[in-house]
Amino acid sequence: MRILLADDEPDLLAQYTTMLEDRGHSVVTASDGELCVTAYAKEYAISQENPFGAVVLDYSMPNMNGLDAAKEILAINPSQRIIFASAYVQETLVDSIKNLKQIVELLQKPFSLQDLIDTIExxxxxxxxxxxxxxxxxxxxxxxxxxxxxxxxxxxxxxxxxxxx
Incomplete structure (x- = not known):
């Protein structure tokens, strides 16, 4: 599965990428929401369908937070699977329902690498x-x-x- 990961913590991003690639997934990474949307738009322009099996977004990132990145991605492709990674699950859930008009999946930080794999798979x-x-x-x-x-x-x-x- 192709996965787009966005997190502003380089060590976490590297761990997630290594573990997912070891499981046979193809991973594209971004260090903030803005770069994530750019990477998504580029891939979508090529494929014109879901370019990623999942987009995993850190909720709190510089330049553009995960919620705003999700809004832009869903504006491009409303059927894209979004998974938020957040320490603030209650706030994230309420914000996502109110702003995205749909429920997205949530992983509460900190989570194990196995929890990430289990959710994605x-x-x-x-x-x-x-x-x-x-x-x-x-x-x-x-x-x-x-x-x-x-x-x-x-x-x-x-x-x-x-x-x-």
């Missing part, structure tokens, strides 16, 4: 699918987007709920 969604007897490996082989996986899980939940009496 949809571990919780795949765990829930496994509980519903879905052949997860076959699903992964189809290389679905995060939105497709989430929609599939939601549909299965509705079916399961309708069968419960």
């Amino acid at each position: 949809d571990k919780n969604i795949y765990d829930e699918l496994t509980k519903l007897n879905v052949d997860v490996q076959n699903l992964k082989d189809l290389n679905p987007t995060h939105a497709q996986i989430r929609d599939y899980l939601d549909a299965l939940r509705k079916i399961q709920k309708a069968k419960t009496f």
Whole structure:
């Protein structure tokens, strides 16, 4: 998966990048929100579709914070998956709903590198699918987007709920 990471702390950015690349992901980095939007716009102009499986934004960055970067990215591509990394989860959640008109995913800082990987790779969604007897490996082989996986899980939940009496 291609991932765009934006964080103003170079050591964290390097750790995230190394861990994700070790897992086979392709990572593009930015040290602030402005550079992140520029990198996103450049990649989107080339592909005209979701250029990244996920965009991970530090909420508090210089030049342009994560919320403003998310606004600009979502203006370019409303279906882009955004994950905020923030120590202020409550504030981030309220701000994102109010300003972005959609709920984004959140990672509360500090978080482990494994938490970052699990979030990006949809571990919780795949765990829930496994509980519903879905052949997860076959699903992964189809290389679905995060939105497709989430929609599939939601549909299965509705079916399961309708069968419960």
